[in-house]
Amino acid sequence: MGNYFKASDFDIFNIDGLDERMGAIRKQIQPVFQHLGDAYIDYVNDYTKFDGSFHIAQHRRRTTNAPESTWSAIGGNNRGYKKYPHIQVGINEKNIFMFLSLIDNPKHEKTMGDYLLNHRSLWKNLDDDYFVSGDHTRPDIQEAEEDTIEKTLKRLINVKKGEFMLGRVLTPSSEELKDNAMQKKFFKDTLNGLLPMYKELLDLYQKEEMI
Template sequence: MFRKKEFDVFKVEGLDERMAAVRERIQPVFQELDEYFVKKLTPLVGEELIVHIAQHRRRTANAPDFTWSAMGGDKRGYKKYPHFTLGINENYIVMWLSFIDNPQNEKQMAQAFLETIELLEKLPGDFVINTDHTINNYINIKETDLVKDLTRWRDVKKGEFQVGRIITKEDVLLKTPTKARTYMLETYVELLDLYKLAYQARV
């Protein structure tokens, strides 16, 4: 599970030095957790979920302030598909269902979400959304205008949509790894209907 030393990775100065810390401290946690989640989620989605861990190979200057892994897509990648994200920055962990970087059939997926918006509205009150994966922020799902957010995702080329939960680094949940892992898994399970709807919309 993620602990203080994983969050402290983002205090490491320098691209090479921080990436070395990411590989040493964070990526093994991603691997272990993602393998557990995939084992639990695969029977529920009826297909294999492939684990991808971000390598940040295109970075040449700035050290990452966020790193992530993805579950879904195919062996070549995940961004063109709906996928589950597990990520971390210096302040919190994210568990998202993600639609980023212009996935295939995104207009159809966004429209399907608009037409079935009750699936989003009935999510637990601690769920949050993010509409730009390049910015570390989020807003509570009960405090945002979902119609506006989904319409922007559908109609604006740079529009994106992520929905899920966060766990702050101060959360006592992280002191009990088994409970934290269960909470994470429950988050992804809550998002399965949306994941399946997105895939139906792609057909």
């Protein structure tokens, strides 16, 4: 299959032990992340006119518990990405995902949340296969209906642990996991759907940094 995801990748989350699971993640998952990062980092930066970096989560702070998800990120700078809006590609026991992400209390999160609430045209007419999450540590997602997005954004603004992730997912039964061309199209189409929103948040973020 080359450097793309496959259905058997979900089995990684059945592996017990931190070292054992991380070994499988490094062998099977991180090369896929690297392939996608190499494929899209320049494309994203050309679109946003922001010199974003590519990161792969290493989970180095873990000492006992194996990670329940793992991910990569396009965005931020070479020192990190979580304080910035970013595009995240990852996998947990239920989904492979590409999400526009505001997680772990990024800088200017209330300003960005308010902006999205006041510019609903950015997300009001998404395709039916978009999903939203309010917690990057859990695999639970909801269909990206207008009221669900609104509630998630308000929680981002008002609750310290509030987060906002929006995008599309693949499940173990997705046909894209059997066909590289279909999977490549899935990620490119998803990225193109998220880029207008991402660029506006990045522009807003940079304006706030100048104040």
